[in-house]
Amino acid sequence: MQADILDALATWLDTQTTVPVHYPEVKPADYVKDAESIVITPGGEAYSAGTRSYVPVARQRADVRCYGPNAYRALAISREVAGLLKNLTPRTVEIGPAGDEVDVRIYNAILVSGPIALPDPDTKEACVYATWGVLGSELEIAA
Numbered sequence: 132m133q134a135d136i137l138d139a140l141a142t143w144l145d146t147q148t149t150v151p152v153h154y155p156e157v158k159p160a161d162y163v164k165d166a167e168s169i170v171i172t173p174g175g176e177a178y179s180a181g182t183r184s185y186v187p188v189a190r191q192r193a194d195v196r197c198y199g200p201n202a203y204r205a206l207a208i209s210r211e212v213a214g215l216l217k218n219l220t221p222r223t224v225e226i227g228p229a230g231d232e233v234d235v236r237i238y239n240a241i242l243v244s245g246p247i248a249l250p251d252p253d254t255k256e257a258c259v260y261a262t263w264g265v266l267g268s269e270l271e272i273a274a
Contacts, residue, residue: 136191136267139224139235141171147215150197150208167204169212170196174262187269192243195261202248202257209246209259216240216263223272234272240265 141154152169174192197212199205221238245261 133189133269134233134235134267134271135226136189136235136237136265136269137171137173137193138226139237139267140193140240140265142226143219143222143224143237144169144171144212144215148208148211150211166200167208168198169208170198172196188238188266189269190241190264190266193240193263193265195263196251197259197261198251199257202259205257205259206246206248209261213242213246213261217242236268236270236272238266238268 138154141152145152148169150167150169152171154171172194174194195209195212195216197205197208199208217240219237219240221236223234223236225232225234227233240263243262243264246259247261248257248259250256251258
């Protein structure tokens with residue numbers, strides 16, 4: 132099975148910030164109800180050198196939405212996330228439910244588009260959107 136690179140990103144990011152990180156593919160509910168939150172959703176695959184070769188890596192797009200009680204705070208959270216992602220170095224992250232864990236290797240992240248500050252169209256909450264390309268291994272490693 133292909134490794135869930137974005138779950139690994141969300142799991143790692145959650146250990147780096149005090150703002151709750153939500154990855155709806157894994158934990159679907161209640162993520163916008165926090166006064167401050169980071170929501171990561173899949174945005175397709177960003178092709179780059181190496182991702183179409185025999186090397187089992189992929190650059191997955193991560194749509195990252197940073198919410199805050201106001202636009203200023205949402206932008207501050209977005210800048211914090213950008214600093215973390217720009218400085219991401221290769222690491223192995225354990226993901227999955229207890230007893231079923233796997234390790235996923237993530238290598239780096241590059242800004243693809245954004246950030247752009249717009250209210251969330253559904254909730255009207257202050258939000259900053261950015262899309263990141265996250266390079267990771269397509270292979271799971273037994274934990």
